[in-house]
Amino acid sequence: MYTLYNSFALQGQHHIETWQQQGRDWAAYSRYRQQAVHELYIPHTVLNLVIQGEKRMYDGSRVHHLYAGDVLLIPAGSLLCSEILRPQKDYRSINLVLPDDMILADRKAVKNNVAAYTKSAVTLPRDERWHTFAQLLLQHFAVGETRPPDYYDIISQTLDLVNKNEHISAMLHKTVKYPLxxxxxxxxxxxxxxxxxxxxxxxxxxxxxxxxxxxxxxxxxxxxxxxxxxxxxxxxxxxxxxxxxxxxxxxxxxxxxxxxxxxxxxxxxxxxxxxxxxxxxxxxxx
Incomplete structure (x- = not known):
């Protein structure tokens, strides 16, 4: 019913570029030129930055309608359905896998006893910092570097932005700490x-x-x-x-x-x- 999302490559993609760390993909820039639908089991925490176009992400009783500039955070262990709409232009996005150990390393939410959000995909508030971050990643992908940017630097920047919201940080921490x-x-x-x-x-x-x-x-x-x-x-x-x-x-x-x-x-x-x-x-x- 659902496909295991253990690779960034999905049916319907026109183009994809990936970065690897110790033999595993951790970032991807992908482009679609036609409508595509996917049913996904996502075992790791994923951050999705929409660069161009629009799509819907179905998550339980909620549907996220995403446009260029939106950022969707998907907790580990999620079952989601994705509908990339027929674009007037290409649909483009960047996906990053956030590792469990670096999520658990942030103890702030636990120390402050912050109430966690319910585990679900979250559309993060629009922020100029996310736009700047997305443009930085695009520049790295655009030049086709044989060596990608520093893995720990990019993931640390990502988690710093995510953890601006302590409730989301606590949710991710709990999701990783109590996996099923x-x-x-x-x-x-x-x-x-x-x-x-x-x-x-x-x-x-x-x-x-x-x-x-x-x-x-x-x-x-x-x-x-x-x-x-x-x-x-x-x-x-x-x-x-x-x-x-x-x-x-x-x-x-x-x-x-x-x-x-x-x-x-x-x-x-x-x-x-x-x-x-x-x-x-x-x-x-x-």
Whole structure:
């Protein structure tokens, strides 16, 4: 159902350049010349800087509509759907992977006992510093340097900007400190089939009590609530990016009862699935 995002290369890209550290990609500049859609399991924290064009990122009951100049922070272990819209110009973006050890090294949020945001993708406030930073990265990619800029310098600059918001910093710290990799790796392919809390706990080799506590700590909701939210996320994405009949979408995303699907959809998005499919962009919040 979801594709593991362990490489910056994705279907539909026209061009991509990457930088490596110890044999692993840590930064990428990519360009699209046509519409593209992706369903992604993102195991590491990723910062996405939109350089040109627009796209939508579906994250549970929220859809981020991103334009040039926007910055999206994606916590490790996220299941997201991405829709790069048909651009009048190329869609261009830069992605950076933020390593767990450098996130954990920032102890400020923990020491100050700052309340963390719920784990989810976050559109960061527009700031001239982000624009300057993006232009710096673009300059490095533009000259086609055989040696990329210093890895630790760029990542440190990125985290300094991210950590201006202590709530976001605390969220990232908590996400990295309490990962659920085995659960997420299984759910990214079997999300539509899960029915019982015990099944989810077994995926992570933990008790149901431990699983519920972890989800409350990180997501501030129960595991099954999160699963239903992610099923609605996929339904929203398919309604906008495919011509599949609505009942087919409901069943394929894990809903066994159409009445339940319609009720939950309207409760979360305040419109019917058909209205969502036909909607213009004002339905999509940032």
């Amino acid at each position: 990799p085995q659960v997420m790796e299984t759910l990214c392919t079997d999300l539509h089939e899960v029915r019982l809390l015990e099944e989810v706990a077994a995926m992570g080799h933990m008790s149901t009590a431990t699983l519920k506590r972890r989800f409350r700590e990180v997501y501030q909701c129960s595991p099954m609530h999160w699963i239903w939210e992610k099923r609605l996320q996929m339904a929203c994405f398919l309604l906008r990016t495919t011509a599949q009949p609505i009942p087919e979408i409901a069943y394929s995303t894990g809903f066994e009862n159409l009445t339940h699907f319609y009720r939950q959809f309207r409760k979360s998005f305040h419109v019917t699935p058909l209205q969502w499919r036909k909607a213009e962009t004002e339905l999509f919040s940032k």
